[in-house]
Amino acid sequence: MSGTLVVALIAAAGVVAFVGIGFLLWYCLFHRRSISRTSETNSSDPSVQAGGNVELTLPGGGSYPSGSQGARSFVLDELNLATKNFSSINLIGYGKFGEVYKGLLQDGMIVAIKSRQAAPSREFTDEVRILSSIRHRNLVSLLGYCQEKDLQMLIYEYIPNGSxxxxxxxxxxxxxxxxxxxxxxxxxxxxxxxxxxxxxxxxxxxxxxxxxxxxxxxxxxxxxxxxxxxxxxxxxxxxxxxxxxxxxxxxxxxxxxxxxxxxxxxxxxxxxxxxxxxxxxxxxxxxxxxxxxxxxxxxxxxxxxxxxxxxxxxxxxxxxxxxxxxxxxxxxxxxxxxxxxxxxxxxxxxxxxxxxxxxxxxxxxxxxxxxxxxxxxxxxx
The missing domain is CATH 1.10.510.10 (Transferase(Phosphotransferase) domain 1)
Structure with a gap:
């Protein structure tokens, strides 16, 4: 066998080995990311929708995963329209946070709106971001918030059959x-x-x-x-x-x-x-x-x-x-x-x-x- 042929065979083997190593590294990286995405939900239950890979740090240590969908920021005009200016007809109860109203958004979604008198604050939006990221089939979802005219509001999914x-x-x-x-x-x-x-x-x-x-x-x-x-x-x-x-x-x-x-x-x-x-x-x-x-x-x-x-x-x-x-x-x-x-x-x-x-x-x-x-x-x- 000529020296030229031997060199060619060695070069070809090197290329194959290089491609194989590259594929192995790609597979390990992809597989690791897939496992990471699964573990972020803290559950194998498909009804859990924690999603995302961003974590929000809580006061005193610890963190909860931030949902990829985030908390929606509603405007007061939109909620006024949804509740007919917070009419007493749509008042469905009172809670620890404040009055609770039923509202119909323009996209057809029915929501429950909790409202109280309070000055706007960054802490409020930060906490809502944390809580809105926690999703499970057996938890009422916090969809978003509103802060306008010295009002703080929490917007939840509406559960029709009561307590x-x-x-x-x-x-x-x-x-x-x-x-x-x-x-x-x-x-x-x-x-x-x-x-x-x-x-x-x-x-x-x-x-x-x-x-x-x-x-x-x-x-x-x-x-x-x-x-x-x-x-x-x-x-x-x-x-x-x-x-x-x-x-x-x-x-x-x-x-x-x-x-x-x-x-x-x-x-x-x-x-x-x-x-x-x-x-x-x-x-x-x-x-x-x-x-x-x-x-x-x-x-x-x-x-x-x-x-x-x-x-x-x-x-x-x-x-x-x-x-x-x-x-x-x-x-x-x-x-x-x-x-x-x-x-x-x-x-x-x-x-x-x-x-x-x-x-x-x-x-x-x-x-x-x-x-x-x-x-x-x-x-x-």
Whole structure:
């Protein structure tokens, strides 16, 4: 073999090796970026839409991912038009932030607008940017804000079917409604996933005002936790009470918070326990605080009948109800360390729900009966 041929073969081998190394480097870089994009959502759940690769630093350390869509800045004229100049006809409630109005934007989107008197501030927009980036199927989305004429406004997606509390013990039209145990479990599971998502951040985002009235249901009765992060926002921009004067309804408040004024993720777990208790009993714990005492002392399965909503009839298994009440008992422990994390509550509710579905689903000609979301609440007989 001639020297010229040997040189040519060596050169060709070098080119092939160079191309191969280049391709390997490209693949590793691309694969690493793909993994990074997935991890930024803090969840494998496709309903989580945290998106983006920019992080916003919080006071005191820690950060939450900034959503690629960002918080929309609305102008006051647009919101005036959407609410007919904030007509009393569109006033749908009052919250910790202020009055709440229903509005129809020009693009056809229906929104809920929370408004209060306050001077504009950069801190307000920074906090809204953080909170609007936190998206999950079981959280009410904060879409944007408005700051004009000494007004601060928060614009949320509108949830049409109101709060779970209104369906359990609210207005006279809704108080007679019936909801089977497995459907209540489905609502509880969805709300738990919303809270667990908040607790999954570093540091955890503690709701600090979780209650049955802050769990809304959409047209398919999918639950969405409202006001996530609102307490944090109000404290950082001013206009909120100090931590020694908690915002949550007293009956939902962790006993340890009442003593120390300091919230933690397990404080939300206690509030969630009260929510579960109201969900299964159909009663307002604020007007019947003996419910909490019964749940905290739950030992005897024979006490089930004194807690369970009679409107459910026999739509549940005894074993499933026992397991549910044991979970409520655990969440309502007066010591935070002895309460389960929300991640466990999610998995336990899912297990109990699946078990109830398998044991109580009505079969007809070999096919399970499907209940539409709009049919979940039916008049009690």
């Amino acid at each position: 779970v509390s209104s369906h359990l013990y609210g207005t006279s039209q809704m108080s007679s409604e019936k909801l089977e145990f497995k459907h209540r479990l489905s609502i509880a599971h969805g709300a738990a996933k919303g809270l667990a998502h908040l607790h999954g951040f570093d540091p955890p985002l503690v709701h600090r005002n979780f209650k049955t009235g802050n769990v809304l249901v959409d047209e398919d009765f999918i639950p969405k936790v409202a006001d996530a992060g609102l307490r944090n926002l109000m404290e950082r921009i001013g206009g909120s009470s100090s931590t020694s004067q908690p915002m949550a309804d007293d009956v939902f408040l962790d006993p340890e918070v009442k003593q120390s004024g300091s919230f933690c993720a397990k404080s939300d777990v206690y509030s969630f326990g009260v929510f579960l208790l109201e969900l299964v009993s159909g009663r307002d714990a604020r007007s019947d605080q003996s419910l909490i005492t019964k749940a905290q002392n739950y030992q005897d399965p024979g006490t089930i009948s004194s807690v369970v909503d009679p409107r459910m009839g026999s739509s549940f298994t005894t074993e499933g109800m026992k397991e549910f009440l044991r979970l409520v008992f655990w969440c309502l422990n007066t010591t935070a360390e002895r309460r389960p994390p929300m991640s466990f509550v999610v998995s336990e509710l899912n297990r109990i729900h699946d078990k109830e579905i398998s044991l109580t689903t009505v079969m007809g000609e070999g096919t399970p009966t499907v209940t539409l979301g709009s049919q979940l609440f039916t008049a009690a007989k």
